[in-house]
Amino acid sequence: MRTVTILFALLFGGVLHSQDVVSQENDFFKTFKELQGGKERSKFFFETQNRYAKNSAYDWLDSVNVYLNTAQKTNDSLAVVDYQLIQSQIYYDLGDYEKSLAITKSLYDELDRFNLDTKTIILDLMDTNYSKLELYERQFEIRSNKRELGLTENIMFYDIYSNLGQYRKAMKDYIAEQKNLIDESDFYEKAVYNNNVGNYLRLDKSVPTALTYFKKANAFMDVYFNDILEDRSEQELVAAHVLKGKILGNIGKCHVLDKDYKKAIPFLEESVATINEYNKGKFSSDLIENALELAGCYLQLGDYDKVTDYLIQIDEPKKAANIIKKNRISAALYDRTEDYKTANEYLKRNVRIRDSIEENDSKIINQQLTAVLNQNLENSRSMLEKQKLALEKSRIDIIEKDKSISLVFISLVFTLLGFAGLVYAYLKSIKNQRLIAEQKHIIENSLVEKDSLLKEIHHRVKNNLQMVSSLLSLQTKNTRSKAAIAALEEGKSRVKAMALIHQKLYQNDDLSVIEMQGYIESLINSVQSVYKKGGHNINITIDAEGVELDIDRAIPFGLILNELVSNSFKYAFPNDEDNGKIYIHLRKINGQEGFFEYTDNGVGLPEDTEERANSSMGIRLMNRLANQLQTNLNTDRTSDGVRFWFNFK
Incomplete structure (x- = not known):
């Protein structure tokens, strides 16, 4: 039955929309105010996805501040915590990550006194805030704390590696950890998976392959919306529409990278409209990035009114890269409309921003990457040490049981003889273990040296092949015969193909x-x-x-x-x-x-x-x-x- 539904949805995608319309009739803000007590209001707030549909986040914040003051005056400590968590989430939705983090950090100092649900909200908010503020070492510490509390079995690092520019490593880790966990019938998670893999490839400039993954993700979302057999909550549908908007935006960004601006515009415009509708009242980096891409597309096509419209609509960006991009588009717009004074002012702003971040930006990223790798290694060592101690304890328990059985059935004489034999075997074992350890050390050093030499050989072969390619290029410039030029170009392409093999080999851990x-x-x-x-x-x-x-x-x-x-x-x-x-x-x-x-x-x-x-x-x-x-x-x-x-x- 599900197979028929999928085929029908793929053939007639966009026709069925029984679950595609999310109700906007609910007055969430009114319901929130009618509830009694911090616990009920907190539960309702965090379970409501599209809570700012009618009333802005500032309206919610004003009411929460009143409730918080009342709870503080009446010494209702539990309600104070509930309202502080709501306060922190609202600041996060508004993009004020420093205020949001300041509230949760004060609660984090007293983490032990809260129940598991409250701890989860605190740690999740700190995790996302540290990510937005690019404090990845702190984010790692929070995730370690989650694991210790049993909130997650493993610590995932692929998003941190991606934020630090290690897109291929992030994708490799993500695929290894997530691909086999997705249920074949879970179209939403399959869309999330393909969108994430595509995003890593897009950031790594592998545009054709990235576009393939984004199109798969979009197809899964069409099936998800048209699956009439599943009943979904309003919260699930809102999240699905936001994901759909992000996927469409990513497809548009791929077309922008290919300089196909006309093809990119419909995807980006639909993405902006969808995120605006279903993520209303929340700060969204995706919304800003897609609006900036639209402004850039219309600038390339010469539609300056559209450029102005999108620049006006964009909220103040939080990321330095988005600020620089907005200033660059504004400068180009004023330059083309011959307002050179204003264009020059925007260019000066970008120079000031770059001067303030370029000096330390690369150094900070390298430091954070090194710290995360070291903490990851330390975490692995800690886990191995715990496993080693557990195995040692099991081994000791087994030996103790063997000794007890022997004492019951063997006489004192045989026990002494057996003990003497064990001592001899133990001493011999220690000697053998030392010899094995020394040999292992020698072999490991030899293997390391061999790998280094092999990498150097492949690197030099690659460099030599590149030199051959350069010589062929020089020969091409000095040749007038079209047939000879074509033959040289073909030869150069073949040399590059072989050089790429050796480049991949010396970059791999496995040679x-x-x-x-x-x-x-x-x-x-x-x-x-x-x-x-x-x-x-x-x-x-x-x-x-x-x-x-x-x-x-x-x-x-x-x-x-x-x-x-x-x-x-x-x-x-x-x-x-x-x-x-x-x-x-x-x-x-x-x-x-x-x-x-x-x-x-x-x-x-x-x-x-x-x-x-x-x-x-x-x-x-x-x-x-x-x-x-x-x-x-x-x-x-x-x-x-x-x-x-x-x-x-």
């Missing part, structure tokens, strides 16, 4: 294999930089997550893929179509044969391909590389493109 998803993405970006015509309009899908190959297979594989992608960019889409697609599929299961597939929906291969095979260096090169992989390159020609595939061991 024996290469993670192919990241390698293929980097290779695609490299080829796109050479063949700009049509390269950025082609939708490229890469399905190689989790596949790792050794260098003997990765080099011929990379060269084959380099040839295929280059041919697609050069020949498959002569008219620079917007609907061009390339699909790359790579799978390898341990102990089984691997499979590679490459397809595009271009013009296809010419009819005399087989006759050209003997004279084309590219085709001969791919066939020889396939032979190195102990396989044959297969070709399927269809009416709407071409498909290459092969199996490999």
